[in-house]
Amino acid sequence: AQSVAQPEDQVNVAEGNPLTVKCTYSVSGNPYLFWYVQYPNRGLQFLLKYITGDNLVKGSYGFEAEFNKSQTSFHLKKPSALVSDSALYFCAVRDYGAGSYQLTFGKGTKLSVIP
Amino acid sequence: DTEVTQTPKHLVMGMTNKKSLKCEQHMGHRAMYWYKQKAKKPPELMFVYSYEKLSINESVPSRFSPECPNSSLLNLHLHALQPEDSALYLCASSQDLGGPMSTEAFFGQGTRLTVV
Numbered sequence: 216a217q218s219v220a221q222p223e224d225q226v227n228v229a230e231g232n233p234l235t236v237k238c239t240y241s242v243s244g245n246p247y248l249f250w251y252v253q254y255p256n257r258g259l260q261f262l263l264k265y266i267t268g269d270n271l272v273k274g275s276y277g278f279e280a281e282f283n284k285s286q287t288s289f290h291l292k293k294p295s296a297l298v299s300d301s302a303l304y305f306c307a308v309r310d311y312g313a314g315s316y317q318l319t320f321g322k323g324t325k326l327s328v329i330p
Numbered sequence: 331d332t333e334v335t336q337t338p339k340h341l342v343m344g345m346t347n348k349k350s351l352k353c354e355q356h357m358g359h360r361a362m363y364w365y366k367q368k369a370k371k372p373p374e375l376m377f378v379y380s381y382e383k384l385s386i387n388e389s390v391p392s393r394f395s396p397e398c399p400n401s402s403l404l405n406l407h408l409h410a411l412q413p414e415d416s417a418l419y420l421c422a423s424s425q426d427l428g429g430p431m432s433t434e435a436f437f438g439q440g441t442r443l444t445v446v
Contacts, residue, residue: 249434258334258420258437259373305372317386318435320372 217242217310221321228296229329236291236324238306247309248289249318250280252302259305265289276300296328336421336438344446345411351441353404353421361385362404363435364396365420373420379404380426411445418442 218241228234240246247266251259263274265282273279280291289306306321334355343349353362361380365373377396378386384396393415395407404421422435 251437256418256440256442258336258439259422261434261436264434303370317375317378323370323372325370 217308217319219306219308219321221324223324225325227327231295234293234296236304238289239287240308242310244310247311249307250291251305254302298328298330301328334436334438336441340442342444348409351406355423359423360426361424363422364406367418413445416444
């Protein structure tokens with residue numbers, strides 16, 4: 216079985232400060248990891264993914280994430296937060312090694328960037 | 331074109347009505363999905379189509395009936411829904427279901443469904 220944990224329901228950060236949104240995962244095989252962002256009453260927008268290769272992945276809008284296999288983590292980061300980054304962020308995993316078709320989402324973390 | 335288009339954006343229906351949600355993509359993706367999302371919750375997978383065949387049905391009630399007329403279109407037919415079915419219904423597509431070149435899923439904007 217595959218699962219994702221986002222331990223924080225909400226993260227508050229001041230504009231211009233670095234932000235981190237945490238994600239840990241559990242899979243039996245090899246993970247494919249994704250971050251999505253959702254603005255109010257909108258669909259999910261893809262930010263970045265880890266499939267294989269370099270553990271540091273760069274994505275859209277200045278976001279990046281680091282895959283850490285030993286800690287089974289895939290935290291989302293940005294060096295300098297913008298007010299427009301305020302949204303709901305979802306981490307997701309697909310257990311490729313187990314042949315899973317399903318994309319399992321974490322419960323989401325609401326990011327609020329304070330001006 | 332990296333868009334998944336869903337219509338309508340909003341839908342209000344009575345419990346005896348029959349309605350359909352539509353989803354379209356022109357990215358050549360061969361996997362398409364329906365998700366249900368309640369407020370402030372993650373999306374929940376309902377159905378998966380692969381190469382126009384239903385691959386996964388996550389024990390969804392029969393009042394929801396999916397249909398994949400061709401590789402670009404995905405419908406969700408609704409009949410005799412309950413108020414608790416009110417939610418945001420999201421369509422998504424991906425290159426395929428998995429494999430070494432597995433890619434991200436692209437999501438539509440969703441249909442906000444209210445059952446009265």
